[in-house]
Amino acid sequence: MQLKIWCLLSGTCAATLAPGSAGAMTGTSPLDDSEPGGHRSGILDTGIIQRGRNILAIDRLGWLRLWDVSTQ
Numbered sequence: 001m002q003l004k005i006w007c008l009l010s011g012t013c014a015a016t017l018a019p020g021s022a023g024a025m026t027g028t029s030p031l032d033d034s035e036p037g038g039h040r041s042g043i044l045d046t047g048i049i050q051r052g053r054n055i056l057a058i059d060r061l062g063w064l065r066l067w068d069v070s071t072q
Contacts, residue, residue, distance in 0.1 A: 003016070004016050038065075039057065039059040039061075039063060039065065040059070040061065040063075041059045041060040041061045041063075042059060042060045043057050043058070043059050043060075044058050044059060044060060045057070045058050046058075052069065053068070053069055053070065054066055054067060054068055054069060055067045055069060
């Protein structure tokens, strides 16, 4: 299983992460939400990663957020 990160503007695959990889990405997008806070619509799905240290959540508007459990 792999996680592919796609650039919605160009339609290209920006990164591919596989289980057990130490891959990490940082950056912003033109749609970057600079205000801290939570999701503004209903959450569709979540995933726990990095041995419970982080949670990925995607909402109905398509926002994917990575939460650091130790700071939230």
